[in-house]
Structures are given as C-alpha cells and as structure tokens.
Amino acid sequence: xxxxxxxxxxxxxxxxxxxxxxxxxxxxxxxxxxxxxxxxxxxxxxxxxxxxxxxxxxxxxxxxxxxxxxxxxxxxxxxxxxxxxxxxxxxxxxxxxxxxxxxxxxxxxxxxxxxxxxxxxxxxxxxxxxxxxxxxxxxxxxxxxxxxxxxxxxxxxxxxxxxxxxxxxxxxxxxxxxxxxxxxxxxxxxxxxx
Amino acid sequence: xxxxxxxxxxxxxxxxxxxxxxxxxxxxxxxxxxxxxxxxxxxxxxxxxxxxxxxxxxxxxxxxxxxxxxxxxxxxxxxxxxxxxxxxxxxxxxxxxxxxxxxxxxxxxxxxxxxxxxxxxxxxxxxxxxxxxxxxxxxxxxxxxxxxxxxxxxxxxxxxxxxxxxxxxxxxxxxxxxxxxxxxxxxxxxxxxx
Amino acid sequence: xxxxxxxxxxxxxxxxxxxxxxxxxxxxxxxxxxxxxxxxxxxxxxxxxxxxxxxxxxxxxxxxxxxxxxxxxxxxxxxxxxxxxxxxxxxxxxxxxxxxxxxxxxxxxxxxxxxxxxxxxxxxxxxxxxxxxxxxxxxxxxxxxxxxxxxxxxxxxxxxxxxxxxxxxxxxxxxxxxxxxxxxxxxxxxxxxx
Amino acid sequence: xxxxxxxxxxxxxxxxxxxxxxxxxxxxxxxxxxxxxxxxxxxxxxxxxxxxxxxxxxxxxxxxxxxxxxxxxxxxxxxxxxxxxxxxxxxxxxxxxxxxxxxxxxxxxxxxxxxxxxxxxxxxxxxxxxxxxxxxxxxxxxxxxxxxxxxxxxxxxxxxxxxxxxxxxxxxxxxxxxxxxxxxxxxxxxxxxx
DNA sequence: AATGAATGAGAATTCATTCAT
DNA sequence: GATGAATGAATTCTCATTCAT
Numbered sequence: 001x002x003x004x005x006x007x008x009x010x011x012x013x014x015x016x017x018x019x020x021x022x023x024x025x026x027x028x029x030x031x032x033x034x035x036x037x038x039x040x041x042x043x044x045x046x047x048x049x050x051x052x053x054x055x056x057x058x059x060x061x062x063x064x065x066x067x068x069x070x071x072x073x074x075x076x077x078x079x080x081x082x083x084x085x086x087x088x089x090x091x092x093x094x095x096x097x098x099x100x101x102x103x104x105x106x107x108x109x110x111x112x113x114x115x116x117x118x119x120x121x122x123x124x125x126x127x128x129x130x131x132x133x134x135x136x137x138x139x140x141x142x143x144x145x146x147x148x149x150x151x152x153x154x155x156x157x158x159x160x161x162x163x164x165x166x167x168x169x170x171x172x173x174x175x176x177x178x179x180x181x182x183x184x185x186x187x188x189x190x191x192x193x194x
Numbered sequence: 195x196x197x198x199x200x201x202x203x204x205x206x207x208x209x210x211x212x213x214x215x216x217x218x219x220x221x222x223x224x225x226x227x228x229x230x231x232x233x234x235x236x237x238x239x240x241x242x243x244x245x246x247x248x249x250x251x252x253x254x255x256x257x258x259x260x261x262x263x264x265x266x267x268x269x270x271x272x273x274x275x276x277x278x279x280x281x282x283x284x285x286x287x288x289x290x291x292x293x294x295x296x297x298x299x300x301x302x303x304x305x306x307x308x309x310x311x312x313x314x315x316x317x318x319x320x321x322x323x324x325x326x327x328x329x330x331x332x333x334x335x336x337x338x339x340x341x342x343x344x345x346x347x348x349x350x351x352x353x354x355x356x357x358x359x360x361x362x363x364x365x366x367x368x369x370x371x372x373x374x375x376x377x378x379x380x381x382x383x384x385x386x387x388x
Numbered sequence: 389x390x391x392x393x394x395x396x397x398x399x400x401x402x403x404x405x406x407x408x409x410x411x412x413x414x415x416x417x418x419x420x421x422x423x424x425x426x427x428x429x430x431x432x433x434x435x436x437x438x439x440x441x442x443x444x445x446x447x448x449x450x451x452x453x454x455x456x457x458x459x460x461x462x463x464x465x466x467x468x469x470x471x472x473x474x475x476x477x478x479x480x481x482x483x484x485x486x487x488x489x490x491x492x493x494x495x496x497x498x499x500x501x502x503x504x505x506x507x508x509x510x511x512x513x514x515x516x517x518x519x520x521x522x523x524x525x526x527x528x529x530x531x532x533x534x535x536x537x538x539x540x541x542x543x544x545x546x547x548x549x550x551x552x553x554x555x556x557x558x559x560x561x562x563x564x565x566x567x568x569x570x571x572x573x574x575x576x577x578x579x580x581x582x
Numbered sequence: 583x584x585x586x587x588x589x590x591x592x593x594x595x596x597x598x599x600x601x602x603x604x605x606x607x608x609x610x611x612x613x614x615x616x617x618x619x620x621x622x623x624x625x626x627x628x629x630x631x632x633x634x635x636x637x638x639x640x641x642x643x644x645x646x647x648x649x650x651x652x653x654x655x656x657x658x659x660x661x662x663x664x665x666x667x668x669x670x671x672x673x674x675x676x677x678x679x680x681x682x683x684x685x686x687x688x689x690x691x692x693x694x695x696x697x698x699x700x701x702x703x704x705x706x707x708x709x710x711x712x713x714x715x716x717x718x719x720x721x722x723x724x725x726x727x728x729x730x731x732x733x734x735x736x737x738x739x740x741x742x743x744x745x746x747x748x749x750x751x752x753x754x755x756x757x758x759x760x761x762x763x764x765x766x767x768x769x770x771x772x773x774x775x776x
Numbered sequence: 777a778a779t780g781a782a783t784g785a786g787a788a789t790t791c792a793t794t795c796a797t
Numbered sequence: 798g799a800t801g802a803a804t805g806a807a808t809t810c811t812c813a814t815t816c817a818t
Contacts, residue, residue, distance in 0.1 A: 012297075013297040014297050014298055015209055015210075015211060015294060015295065015297065015298065016209075016211075016212075017209060017210075017211030017212050018210075018211050018297075018298050020811090020812065020813085021812080021813065021814090022812075022813095030778080030779090031778065031779045031780060032779080032780065032813090032814095033778070033779055033780065033814090033815080033816085034777080034778055034779070036813095036814075036815080037777070037778075041813075041814075042813065042814090096293065098356075098357060099290065099293065099294065099352055099356045099357060100209060100293065100294035100295075100356070101209065101294075102356040102357045102359065102360055103206075103207040103208045103209065103212075103356065103359070104208055104209065104212050106359075106360040107360075109356070109357045109359070109360035109361060110360050110361055112357060113357055113358075113360070113361030113362075113363050114361070117357070117361070117363060118363060121363075140373070141373075144366070144369050144370050144372075144373040145373055145377075147346045147349055147350055147365060147370045147374075148346045148370065148373055148374045148377055150349070151345035151346030151347070151348065151349040151350070152341045152342045152345030152346070153345070154345065154349050155341055155344070155345040155348050155349060156341055156345070158293055158352065162292075162293045162294070162296040162297065162303070163292060163293060163296045163303045163306060163307055163311070164307075165296065165297070165303070166296055166300040166301075166303035166304050166307070167303060167304055167307030167308070167311070168307075169307055169311060169312060169315075171341060172338070175338050176338050176341045176342065178338075179334070179335070179338040179339055179342055180341075180342045182381070183339075183342055183377065183378065183381030183382065184377065184381065185381075186380060186381040186383070187376070187377030187378065187379075187380040187381035188377065188380075189380070214786090214787065214788090215787080215788065215789090216787080216788095224803075224804090225803065225804045225805060226788090226789090226804080226805070227789085227790080227791085227803070227804055227805065228802080228803055228804070230788095230789070230790080231801095231802065231803075235788075235789075236787095236788070236789090400685075401685040402685050402686055403597055403598075403599060403682060403683065403685065403686065404597075404599075404600075405597060405598075405599030405600050406598075406599050406685075406686050408807090408808065408809090409808080409809070409810085410808085410809095418782075418783090419782065419783045419784060420783085420784070420809090420810090421782070421783055421784065421810085421811080421812085422781080422782055422783070424809095424810070424811080425781070425782075429809080429810075430809070430810090484681065486744075486745060487678065487681065487682065487740055487744045487745060488597060488681065488682035488683075488744070489597065489682075490744040490745045490747065490748055491594075491595045491596050491597065491600075491744065491747070492596055492597065492600050494747075494748040495748075497744070497745045497747070497748035497749060498748050498749055500745060501745055501746075501748070501749030501750075501751055502749070505745070505749070505751060506751060509751075528761070529761070532754070532757050532758050532760075532761040533761055533765075535734045535737055535738055535753060535758045535762075536734045536758065536761055536762045536765055538737070539733035539734030539735070539736065539737035539738070540729045540730045540733030540734070541733070542733065542737050543729055543732070543733040543736050543737060544729055544733070546681055546740065550680075550681040550682070550684040550685065550691070551680060551681060551684045551691045551694060551695055551699070552695075553684065553685070553688075553691070554684055554688040554689075554691035554692050554695070555691060555692055555695030555696070555699070556695075557695050557699060557700060557703075559729055560726070563726050564726050564729045564730065566726075567722070567723070567726040567727055567730055568729075568730045570769070571727075571730055571765065571766065571769030571770070572765065572769065573769075574768060574769040574770075574771070575764070575765030575766065575767075575768040575769035576765070577768070602790090602791065602792085603791080603792065603793090604791080604792095612799080612800090613799065613800045613801060614792090614793090614800080614801065615793090615794080615795085615799070615800055615801060616798085616799055616800070618792095618793075618794080619798070619799075623792075623793075624792065624793090
C-alpha cells in the first residue's frame with residue numbers, strides 16, 4: 001500500500017517519534033484521518049511497515065539458495081548480491097529502523113531477531129556447512145563465521161541509510177563486495193596438505 | 195558530568211525523541227530545571243553527549259597504534275581489542291545513537307563522519323599499508339578493505355546496543371574476533387610465489 | 389472571529405504575558421489546541437488582535453469626515469463623538485494594550501504609530517486647517533494643537549480600560565466632551581479685530 | 583535604593599510579567615538572591631516601586647502650589663511645568679506601569695487612584711476654583727475641566743514612555759504646553775460683559 | 777470510504793523562590 | 798549580608814486521535 005511505503009521512507013529517515021502522521025498522509029497523497037481506516041494507530045502502522053516488507057524479500061533469497069546446485073562460492077556471491085540489492089533499495093531502511101527503535105519496540109526487535117536475523121543466519125550457516133561438506137572450505141565453526149560474513153555488507157547498508165546521507169564519504173558497494181569475497185575465499189580455502 | 199552520562203544511556207536506549215528530559219534528570223539524580231543550567235536545550239545536550247565522549251577514546255586508540263613496533267598482525271589485534279572494549283562499554287551506545295539520529299541531526303552525522311569515521315578509516319588504512327610495506331600482507335587496496343575489516347565488529351556493536359538487548363541471540367565477541375583475525379590473516383597472506 | 393474577540397478582552401485586561409492561551413480558549417469556548425489551527429503562536433494571535441480590529445474603525449471615521457460639509461465645529465463634535473464611542477466599546481482596549489506592550493512588541497508599536505496614530509493626527513490636522521481656512525478658527529499651528537485636541541479623550545479611554553476599572557473615580561465622558569469642545573471653540577475663536 | 587530604580591526602569595519598559603528578577607539584579611549590580619533580602623517577593627518589589635517614588639514628587643508639587651500667591655495663570659504654568667519635568671524623567675514610567683498592570687494589581691490601581699489621581703485632581707480643582715474666585719476665569723465646573731487640563735500632558739507622558747520609544751513621531755512638549763495654556767486661558771477668559 | 781477540524785494529554789522550557797555556603 | 802546553584806510549578810506548543818460531515 002502507498003501508506004506503508006510512505007511510512008517506511010519517513011520512519012527510516014526521521015525515526016518513529018519524529019515522524020508525524022500528517023507527513024505520512026501527505027507523502028501518501030491522502031488525508032490524515034484516512035490512515036486510521038487501515039491502521040489502528042501509529043504503532044500499528046510501524047509494525048506493519050517492519051513486518052510486511054521484509055519477509056517476502058527473505059523468502060526470495062531462501063528460494064534462490066534452495067535451488068542452487070553449483071559451487072558454494074557462487075552461492076556466496078549470489079547471497080551477497082542480494083544484499084547489495086537491498087542496500088541500494090528502499091528496503092534497506094528497515095534494518096536501520098529496527099536498530100534505531102529496538103529500545104522502544106522490544107517486540108519488534110524480537111520479531112526481527114527471530115524472523116529475520118535467525119533465519120538469515122541459518123541460511124548462511126547452511127551455505128558454510130555445504131562448502132565444508134563439499135571440501136570447498138576448510139572446517140570452520142559456522143556460528144562464529146556469520147558476523148564475519150555479513151558484517152561488512154550490513155555496515156554499508158546502515159551507513160547508506162543513515163550517516164552516509166549526510167557525509168561525503170561513500171563506499172563502492174560492489175568493489176567492497178569483491179574484496180570481501182576474495183578475502184573470504186582465500187581465508188576459507190582448505191589447507192593445502194589436508 | 196553525571197548529566198551527560200545519564201543522557202547517553204537514555205538517548206542510546208530510547209532515541210532522542212523518546213527521551214524525556216525529566217527522565218534524564220531523574221537518572222542523574224537532579225531536578226529537571228538543573229539541566230538548563232548547563233545546556234541551553236535538549237539539542238545542545240544531545241550534541242554534547244556525542245561530542246564529548248567519543249573523541250578522547252579515539253585519541254587513545256591513535257596513540258596506542260602510534261607507538262607500536264611489532265608485527266602488523268599484532269597491531270590489528272590491538273585495534274580489534276579496543277573495538278571489543280568499546281562494544282562492551284557504555285560508549286558503544288554513541289555510534290548506535292548517531293546512526294539512529296543522523297536524519298534529524300545532519301550536522302552531528304557530518305561531525306561524526308569527519309571526526310570519527312574518517313579518522314578511524316585513516317588509522318586502518320595506515321595499518322594495512324604498513325602490513326603491505328613490510329611484506330606481511332599481499333598488496334591490496336586499503337580503501338576497499340576497510341569495511342571488511344571493521345564491519346563485523348561494528349555490527350556486533352550495534353547489535354549489542356540495540357536489537358540484541360531484546361533477543362536471545364548473542365555473539366561471543368572474542369570468538370568472532372579470533373575467527374575474523376584468522377580469516378583476515380589467511381586472506382591477506384602474501385602469495386607463496388610472490 | 390471568536391478567538392480574536394476573547395483574546396482582545398483578556399489581553400487588554402491582563403496584558404500579553406499574564407494571559408494564558410488556555411483562558412483565551414476557554415473564553416472563546418474552544419480547546420487550547422484549536423487556537424493553533426488559526427494562529428501560529430501566541431505572538432501571532434496578539435498581532436492579529438491589534439491589526440484586525442482597529443483599521444476598519446479608523447477607516448469609518450475617515451469616511452465620515454470626508455463627506456461632511458457643514459461648519460467645522462460640527463466636524464469636531466463628530467470626531468469626538470466617534471472617540472467617545474470607542475472609549476465605551478471593547479475596541480478601546482486596543483490602545484491600552486499597545487501602550488502596555490510597546491516595549492515587548494516594538495514592531496506593533498511602530499505599526500500602530502504609523503497606521504493609527506499618524507493617520508489619526510492627519511485627520512485632525514485636516515479638520516483644523518479647514519477651520520482656519522474657512523475663517524472659523526484663528527490661525528494656529530495644527531501640529532501643536534493635536535495633543536491638546538485628543539489628549540483628554542485618550543486619557544479617559546485609557547482610564548476606563550485600566551485604572552478606572554478598579555477605582556470609584558469615574559468620568560462623565562459626554563460632560564467632559566462638552567467642556568472640552570466649549571473650551572476649544574472659545575480658545576480657537578478668531579480674534580475680534582482680525 | 584538601586585534595586586527599586588533598576589526595577590522601575592525594567593518594569594516600565596517591559597511590564598511586570600516580562601521582567602525577570604535576574605535582569606533587575608543584573609541592572610542593579612547585585613545577585614539575584616540579594617533582592618530577597620529587601621523584598622519578600624516580586625510583587626512586593628513592584629508595590630515598592632510604585633509607592634516609594636511617586637508620593638514625594640506629588641508632595642513637592644502640592645507644596646509649591648501652596649505657597650504661590652501670584653496670578654492663577656502662573657500657577658497653571660507652574661503645575662504644567664512640573665508635569666513636563668516628570669514626562670522627561672524616569673518617574674514618568676510609573677503612570678505607564680500602573681496603567682499597564684492595573685488589571686493584575688487592582689490594589690495598586692486603587693492605591694494609585696486614591697493617592698495620586700485623586701490628590702492630583704484635588705490640586706487642579708483648587709487652582710481652577712481659585713481662578714474663578716479671583717475673577718480670572720469665567721465660572722466653570724472644575725470636575726469636568728480636569729481631564730481637559732491634564733489630558734494632553736498625560737498623553738504625551740504615556741507616549742514618551744511607550745509607543746513613542748519605537749516611532750519617529752515625537753512631540754515638542756514645551757511647544758504643546760504653550761499651545762495648551764494659550765487655548766485654556768482664552769477658553770477660560772471671563773465673558774467680556776460679565 | 778474519505779476528510780480535516782477539533783481535541784487534550786504530554787513534553788520542553790522558563791523563572792520566581794529557596795538555602796547551603 | 799551576599800551569593801548563585803538548584804528547584805519545580807506553570808506555560809507554551811505539538812501531534813496522535815476522534816468524529817461529524
């Protein structure tokens with residue numbers, strides 16, 4: 001819906017508290033009162049923004065991973081490419097929003113941790129396990145590796161959707177991605193003797 | 195000052211807008227009006243929180259790096275250890291706060307980008323360049339490497355100071371750090387033939 | 389509007405600072421917040437009170453003067469009668485208000501001086517000049533005469549809208565007016581020999 | 583006392599409500615708390631300002647009138663000259679202040695009406711009665727004449743201490759005074775035939 | 777379904793007043 | 798006597814929410 005899209009943009013830019021429903025309505029091209037026909041109140045709208053938009057994206061990634069059959073490093077590349085896409089889309093505002101408002105919406109934080117982060121980590125751990133199983137990676141503990149794998153991308157996502165908007169410092173997402181993949185593949189390469 | 199410490203804790207936990215000065219005063223053990231003896235208004239207090247606390251910490255890191263003479267990988271470990279310390283201290287709330295409020299305080303975002311991020315990146319680039327110069331690392335472009343180096347730590351910092359507070363998912367900072375260092379050193383190791 | 393009328397009454401009675409918007413709202417039979425739908429803030433309301441009410445009254449006097457053709461002393465009586473009317477109406481609160489708040493609203497004072505006082509003085513000077521021209525008055529310098537002409541009425545106006553409300557001393561406006569006209573006509577009568 | 587003088591200047595310029603005790607203290611060259619050594623509270627200070635300063639001035643006028651023996655028109659001139667003096671001194675701020683704050687300090691208004699206005703009117707009525715008795719003025723009812731006599735001067739006083747401070751329009755007090763005396767003496771001159 | 781005028785609870789801010797030094 | 802740091806009641810202003818149209 002238009003309202004959710006407008007709300008996402010404004011919530012992400014200003015935060016929950018600083019976003020006026022009047023501005024959301026204005027951005028969505030409707031009147032203030034109309035929001036209340038679709039959402040019980042501001043909190044309800046906020047929850048809808050976080051819930052409705054992210055899960056489909058995650059499902060798409062899971063599906064893409066599922067059907068993949070080639071080398072694990074291609075799978076890794078595929079995953080990262082999805083990430084870069086999200087960084088560059090409006091959707092990237094959601095993680096930023098959840099980080100910002102976690103303190104005021106603990107159940108949103110929990111929902112996000114359970115439904116997005118946990119599932120995302122599971123995807124990655126499966127990829128790593130697959131690589132180890134197939135002898136493409138040396139044996140590593142997947143749990144400890146996850147932050148190393150997603151951290152750089154997540155950081156760039158948050159940067160782009162917050163401080164980066166107000167600074168001249170920018171990152172070439174794709175170049176960083178290549179470097180990251182390069183380091184990872186070398187760092188995970190099986191020991192020559194093994 | 196007590197006020198700044200109380201304000202940091204509350205701003206980081208709830209965000210700028212959702213923090214009432216009355217609560218800050220209460221947490222600092224003073225009356226509402228007393229805040230106005232030291233800060234012109236709420237914004238002024240916010241700026242003070244961000245500005246006063248972080249620069250000294252950064253300066254300490256810079257000084258520690260400066261005097262180091264051993265192998266570059268030790269330097270890398272030293273840097274990361276500082277990071278882990280910050281993650282685990284109250285200070286870690288500041289980056290989270292700046293990410294959250296960048297949209298409402300563009301000049302704070304800029305200040306942070308210029309004084310903290312740019313300086314932090316410069317430190318890292320110097321370490322990487324040193325490693326390459328000394329033949330400890332293979333030749334790499336430092337700029338592209340920075341997010342790969344700090345991303346994982348930053349992510350854990352933000353996690354710990356936002357969503358992580360409301361989720362059962364936790365990270366073993368030191369274990370992740372070891373994994374990250376391990377991957378990096380292998381990934382940056384000079385080509386055998388070079 | 390109801391709001392402006394209520395505000396005039398309260399501002400005139402208590403002054404700008406001592407008037408709470410809640411009381412204005414209450415007197416106007418609306419809620420506090422409603423005022424802000426029509427006026428940006430308290431100052432804006434104050435300005436509206438002063439600006440909206442007085443100019444139409446002045447224009448009416450000017451028009452009445454314009455069409456008059458009889459003896460100048462009748463014109464003088466007409467003018468004074470308008471004054472007495474204003475003294476006795478709610479409108480009389482405005483000059484009192486402007487006098488009281490001139491220090492805090494210099495641009496209101498200026499506006500009042502330019503739009504009300506200067507125009508009022510011009511009207512009087514025209515009447516005096518007409519009387520001299522027609523040989524009804526002896527030659528006098530109009531500028532010096534103006535305070536003499538309007539001072540007594542203005543004083544009674546201010547009295548009625550401030551101290552007089554709290555004192556037993558009262559003036560019979562119409563009797564004073566007659567005395568004033570009497571003195572003036574004798575005092576302005578052409579020299580017998582001239 | 584310095585405090586009262588500073589308070590008069592500020593109260594007259596800004597009104598009671600808009601005057602901060604801190605500014606009064608500052609203008610008097612003392613600390614805020616010191617005011618409370620001499621006055622119970624802000625209202626008490628306000629009352630002192632109005633009460634202490636004006637009565638001595640009035641007593642001086644009464645005394646001057648008392649001893650006068652010459653023609654009544656000289657007495658009138660003497661009275662007016664006192665007025666002009668007050669207009670031009672800091673003391674002129676008091677009537678302006680009382681007019682402004684009458685609504686918030688009814689007992690000050692009453693005090694002023696009884697002690698200053700009533701006494702002032704009595705002085706004037708005595709002068710007029712004297713002139714009539716001595717055959718210098720034609721018979722007039724003194725009560726109706728008082729506003730005619732003092733109105734012009736009072737108006738200029740209020741102008742000078744409020745709106746006039748913020749406008750280019752100014753009055754030549756002494757010139758207006760001469761005109762006023764001239765009109766009065768002609769207007770009060772005994773009928774030729776009487 | 778949609779509107780937008782009206783509401784009023786809630787937060788930032790001010791400043792008279794107090795009191796330990 | 799004098800100070801000025803600390804207080805908290807009081808006021809302006811905002812904005813989520815309601816509801817008559």
